[in-house]
Amino acid sequence: MQKIGVFVCHCGTNIAATVDVKAVAEALGHEPGVVISRDYQYMCSESGQNLVKNAIKEHKLTGIVVCSCSPRMHENTFRKAAASVGLNPYLVEIANIREQCSWIHKDIATATEKAIILGKAAVAKVHLNAPLTAGESPVAKRALVIGGGIAGIQTALDIAEAGFDVDIVEKNPTIGGKMAQIDKTFPTLDCAACILTPKMVEASQNEHITIHSFSEVTDVKGFVGNFTVTIKKKARYVDETKCTGCGLCTEKCPMKKVPNEFNMGLDNRTAIYIPFAQAVPKVATIDPNYCMMLKNGKCGVCSKVCSVGAIDYKQEDRFIEQKYGAIVVATGFNPINLDKYDEFAYNQCPDVVTSLELERLMNAAGPNGGTLLRPSDKTHPHKIVFVQCVGSRCDDSKGKPYCSKICCMYTAKHAMLIREKYPDTEVYVFYIDVRTPGKNFDEFYRRAVEQYNVHYIKGMVGKVTPRSDGKIEVQASDLLADEQLHIDADLVVLAAAIEPDKTARPLATMLTTQMDTNDFFTEAHPKLRPVESATAGIFLSGACQGPKDIPETVAQASAAAAKAIGLLVKNSITCNPCVAHSDELMCNGCSSCEKVCPYGAITYIDKEFRMPDRTTAVRRVASVNPAVCQGCGACTVACPSGAMDLNGFSNSQIMAEVDAICK
Amino acid sequence: MQEAMINRAKQLLADGTVNRVIGWKRGEFAYDITPAVFDSADELDSDFVFDDFTAANVSKYLVKESKKEGKVLAFLKPCDTYSFNQLVKEHRVVRENVYIIGIPGGPKLDAEKIKAKGITGILGVKNENYTLKIDTVYGEETMPFYEAVLDKCASCKSKKHVVYDELMGDEGDVLDSDRFDMVEKLENMTAQERYDFWREQLSKCIRCNACRNVCPACTCEKCVFDNPASGVENKAPADSFEENMFHIIRAFHVAGRCTDCGECSRVCPQNIPLHLLNRKFIKDINELYGNYQAGEDTTSRAPLNDYRQDDCEAGIVHERGVE
Numbered sequence A: 001m002q003k004i005g006v007f008v009c010h011c012g013t014n015i016a017a018t019v020d021v022k023a024v025a026e027a028l029g030h031e032p033g034v035v036i037s038r039d040y041q042y043m044c045s046e047s048g049q050n051l052v053k054n055a056i057k058e059h060k061l062t063g064i065v066v067c068s069c070s071p072r073m074h075e076n077t078f079r080k081a082a083a084s085v086g087l088n089p090y091l092v093e094i095a096n097i098r099e100q101c102s103w104i105h106k107d108i109a110t111a112t113e114k115a116i117i118l119g120k121a122a123v124a125k126v127h128l129n130a131p132l133t134a135g136e137s138p139v140a141k142r143a144l145v146i147g148g149g150i151a152g153i154q155t156a157l158d159i160a161e162a163g164f165d166v167d168i169v170e171k172n173p174t175i176g177g178k179m180a181q182i183d184k185t186f187p188t189l190d191c192a193a194c195i196l197t198p199k200m201v202e203a204s205q206n207e208h209i210t211i212h213s214f215s216e217v218t219d220v221k222g223f224v225g226n227f228t229v230t231i232k233k234k235a236r237y238v239d240e241t242k243c244t245g246c247g248l249c250t251e252k253c254p255m256k257k258v259p260n261e262f263n264m265g266l267d268n269r270t271a272i273y274i275p276f277a278q279a280v281p282k283v284a285t286i287d288p289n290y291c292m293m294l295k296n297g298k299c300g301v302c303s304k305v306c307s308v309g310a311i312d313y314k315q316e317d318r319f320i321e322q323k324y325g326a327i328v329v330a331t332g333f334n335p336i337n338l339d340k341y342d343e344f345a346y347n348q349c350p351d352v353v354t355s356l357e358l359e360r361l362m363n364a365a366g367p368n369g370g371t372l373l374r375p376s377d378k379t380h381p382h383k384i385v386f387v388q389c390v391g392s393r394c395d396d397s398k399g400k401p402y403c404s405k406i407c408c409m410y411t412a413k414h415a416m417l418i419r420e421k422y423p424d425t426e427v428y429v430f431y432i433d434v435r436t437p438g439k440n441f442d443e444f445y446r447r448a449v450e451q452y453n454v455h456y457i458k459g460m461v462g463k464v465t466p467r468s469d470g471k472i473e474v475q476a477s478d479l480l481a482d483e484q485l486h487i488d489a490d491l492v493v494l495a496a497a498i499e500p501d502k503t504a505r506p507l508a509t510m511l512t513t514q515m516d517t518n519d520f521f522t523e524a525h526p527k528l529r530p531v532e533s534a535t536a537g538i539f540l541s542g543a544c545q546g547p548k549d550i551p552e553t554v555a556q557a558s559a560a561a562a563k564a565i566g567l568l569v570k571n572s573i574t575c576n577p578c579v580a581h582s583d584e585l586m587c588n589g590c591s592s593c594e595k596v597c598p599y600g601a602i603t604y605i606d607k608e609f610r611m612p613d614r615t616t617a618v619r620r621v622a623s624v625n626p627a628v629c630q631g632c633g634a635c636t637v638a639c640p641s642g643a644m645d646l647n648g649f650s651n652s653q654i655m656a657e658v659d660a661i662c663k
Numbered sequence B: 001m002q003e004a005m006i007n008r009a010k011q012l013l014a015d016g017t018v019n020r021v022i023g024w025k026r027g028e029f030a031y032d033i034t035p036a037v038f039d040s041a042d043e044l045d046s047d048f049v050f051d052d053f054t055a056a057n058v059s060k061y062l063v064k065e066s067k068k069e070g071k072v073l074a075f076l077k078p079c080d081t082y083s084f085n086q087l088v089k090e091h092r093v094v095r096e097n098v099y100i101i102g103i104p105g106g107p108k109l110d111a112e113k114i115k116a117k118g119i120t121g122i123l124g125v126k127n128e129n130y131t132l133k134i135d136t137v138y139g140e141e142t143m144p145f146y147e148a149v150l151d152k153c154a155s156c157k158s159k160k161h162v163v164y165d166e167l168m169g170d171e172g173d174v175l176d177s178d179r180f181d182m183v184e185k186l187e188n189m190t191a192q193e194r195y196d197f198w199r200e201q202l203s204k205c206i207r208c209n210a211c212r213n214v215c216p217a218c219t220c221e222k223c224v225f226d227n228p229a230s231g232v233e234n235k236a237p238a239d240s241f242e243e244n245m246f247h248i249i250r251a252f253h254v255a256g257r258c259t260d261c262g263e264c265s266r267v268c269p270q271n272i273p274l275h276l277l278n279r280k281f282i283k284d285i286n287e288l289y290g291n292y293q294a295g296e297d298t299t300s301r302a303p304l305n306d307y308r309q310d311d312c313e314a315g316i317v318h319e320r321g322v323e
Helices: A021-028 A046-059 A071-084 A098-102 A108-126 A150-161 A177-181 A192-205 A248-252 A292-296 A301-305 A355-362 A407-421 A441-451 A504-511 A550-568 A592-596 A634-638 A651-662 B002-014 B041-047 B059-065 B078-089 B111-116 B181-187 B191-202 B210-214 B240-254 B263-267 B275-289 B316-321
Strands: A004-009 A034-040 A063-068 A092-096 A136-138 A142-146 A165-169 A209-212 A215-221 A227-233 A318-324 A326-329 A333-335 A352-354 A383-390 A426-431 A455-458 A461-466 A472-478 A483-489 A491-496 A498-500 A523-525 A529-533 A538-540 A572-574 A580-582 A602-611 A615-624 A644-646 B020-026 B033-038 B072-076 B098-102 B122-128 B131-136 B139-144
Touching: A004 A021, A004 A046, A004 A108, A021 A034, A021 A063, A021 A108, A034 A046, A046 A063, A046 A071, A063 A071, A063 A108, A071 A092, A092 A098, A092 A108, A098 A108, A108 A651, A142 A150, A142 A318, A142 A550, A150 A165, A150 A177, A150 A192, A150 A209, A150 A326, A150 A550, A165 A215, A177 A192, A177 A355, A192 A209, A215 A504, A227 A326, A248 A301, A326 A504, A326 A550, A352 A355, A355 A407, A355 A491, A383 A407, A383 A461, A383 A472, A383 A483, A407 A426, A407 A441, A407 A491, A455 A472, A472 A491, A529 A550, A538 A550, A580 A615, A592 A602, A592 A634, A634 A644, B002 B020, B002 B041, B002 B072, B002 B098, B020 B041, B020 B059, B033 B041, B033 B059, B059 B072, B059 B078, B072 B078, B078 B098, B111 B122, B181 B275, B191 B240, B210 B240, B210 B263, B240 B275, B263 B275
Parallel strands: A004 A034, A004 A063, A063 A092, A142 A165, A142 A326, A165 A209, A326 A538, A352 A491, A383 A426, A383 A491, A426 A455, B020 B072, B072 B098
Antiparallel strands: A136 A572, A215 A227, A227 A318, A333 A498, A461 A472, A472 A483, A523 A529, A529 A538, A580 A644, A602 A615, B020 B033, B122 B131, B131 B139
16 A cells, blocks of 8 residues: 655745645645645755655655655755655655746646646656666766867866876867967957967876877767767878978978968968967878879878878778766857858958957968958058957847857957057947956956047947958948948958857767757756756866856866766766666567667667467567666657666656646 | 469479468458468469459568568568568568568459449459459449559559569559648648547447558557556547547557558458558658658668757647647
8 A cells, every 4th residue: 555745845935926835735635645745835954854754754655745846956855865764765756846837837726736736647656656776887987078179178187187087089180279279368468379388288298188189079878987989080191190290291282272271261271281380289180172192192292201101191080989987078169150141241352351360360370470461452451340249149040149258358359459559550349238247357348448449339330341442331320429330441350159169969969968059058057057968977168058258168167177077086876777678578679769779778689588388489679788778768659569668757657647637 | 463473482382492372362252362371382273362352461471470480482562562671670570581572563452342332242353444344143243443442552652662582573663642632631621620530530440450450560569459557458449539549549659660551441341541640640751851661671760760960849749730
């Protein structure tokens, strides 16, 4: 005979303001099997938990239902409370009457009725709950960091500092990411390379860090503590172990007309190249799209000049497999493509550039050796217009709904640097709002306005028209003065919105992590768990989680590292006992479950069965590896015969819940 | 054709390629053709039938037959080959144990349509220039051939054999059929009209389970409808809800696996157009995930147990449900 206790939480006024908690406790008290039904102001408090514990002891309860907040909040609290008085923690059910009820309804009658129904469903389910015991699985003492920008580098350094091995997988030939392309950093105006490159070198020299540059993650299997990751090391046609980075090949390569992506295509590089002087690893890479030897077998100059014989035209993609305990995603961002912004003439005029392009134009290692010249005619621009929020804070489908966060500050930086170095240059900044919260940020912006006399104009640029005389006509409105402006500019700089790197979405699928509608990774909790993904063992670092500047990125990178270290120091972790299992007598061996399993937990075996009349038959049946299964339940829905079932969420339990709701 | 089939079957039995043959034999009536297994040349000579009433799909029988000793010869019509492939894909039949001879498909005849013309006592039929000459105990009757064709043959999807070891007769093509016309008509109804249509149809169901038993996609070791633990096993329709749900659950269970062989509707003694439920699923799958024909091959990933980046979001169900 079941003896079930029901405990209805007020959650202060969170629940009690919209749900008549007394009525809920009263109604659920009449459900079959329920022997005690109580309400309390804060069930999660010490005294609330004691109420639950005492009831379990006093009434010898066989199962409890707590009507409270989402199980993501306090399921563990109540499971522990139950376990402390000898009730198996998996005999605890949570009916979510807060997030899914009181918070979304305004009418007390409706909300109360729904809370009762949710409670009934939980009671119906707890009748069928079975005690479960969690096992343990070991933790692989190695971390993977996906992305080698400043976020990935910082995370890797911190994890390595704690004594754990870390691998960085970077898709480009060098680590460094966007920060390596940036000229100066706000609000201190120190040189980005000067503070980044020592970290890059530190990463390459750290004995715990392995850098897989020019590599991609192609497959992720397993679960927290036990990920098995396949990394594709793309063919760079140069033996990394032999190349000394002397650069002779890049000097001699006859194919010199390859757009240089490091300089945003503003100048050219050779087909064999080292992205920039401080690249890590400092190893040449051959671009197969341009190399004449790889395209038509004619050339071979680099191979001839290489004194260490590092060139290998026959190199192929290599795949390596490695076990990791934790994975940190640090895939970063990119400026959006501006094809849809014809009004700014980005595709028509070389002197309309993005802010990242401007960084390269101003950088000493950039196409002009650090002198700011117009890309079209290499003359000094005397009038520069900055356009803010190009694609940010958009309410149409062209752009992004969010604020890209970094543009206000870097534009103030650009404006200030230009006014400092070229005082005869007039600088205009068109903005919707100037957003500069952050330590020393608003002071920085005010300096641009007050000390450097940058013309900040509230209003948007309507149209940018390149003219035949080389000038660029900018039509804009000044909202404060309420007038139309026509500016003959020499250079227009667009603060393009930033978006997550395109590799993030397929990666999220591999990692079974969640993303928001803008493809930023979703954190486990926006306030309380900002660097963890909802998938155990996967952590988030940097702009892949949302727009961030460098100080924030580094802070989050270290936080993600701390979380990863917290996992790696454990020798074993408790497994989830709510895993799938197949009823072999019913299994058809059709493979549907194996195909939908995102964790690769299901394999098929040929097994001998005793059949009627003393015969035996060999049948193909599904077998679940409980250490790998994460209990997502995909297999149970895919199984046509209902042979697959999930502990804690069995088909019959779900049917019982549905029946209770529909009654 | 029947003669040629018997001769080839006898050859394959004699040379040891196969040790038995799955084909058809006559039941009590001329139009009552049922699948049967033949072990010898004599049996083939006396009982093997292949005529205009031979519509039954034998693929499902191979689930058991292909697991026995030795090889079995199966004559498969184009539509049957799709079912066979689907079963291979689901590891339900052992391909190596079956020798397949592809034979021409229909159109096959529906005895019920002949009877509906008031023609009874049918002894045999002959197709002469698309006029059906029916020999009955009361003398000869005639009717236009196409008026007697099975619905599933009238909207045939393919004359192509997707799997075979040898072919008898010419190979055909995938057809551009009108099989989704009726589904479209149902889609264009209001929710109430559609509900009324299905209530009328499904209320005829006597839960004889013929549709399930004939369905080549229904080959579970233990059907959920026979499993007391499943909660849906009740044999008789306890109420109208269950009556409706039986067919809807069944359609869900075979979704993405149904090859549209049409056997469910062919065998339904109450003439419920069950294939329409399956075709609705097929049409939806085609529209949501791109054209997919179950059983066309044995290796592709079925849309319903595959995930792709560009798959529609679950919200599509709501969006499409809005009237």
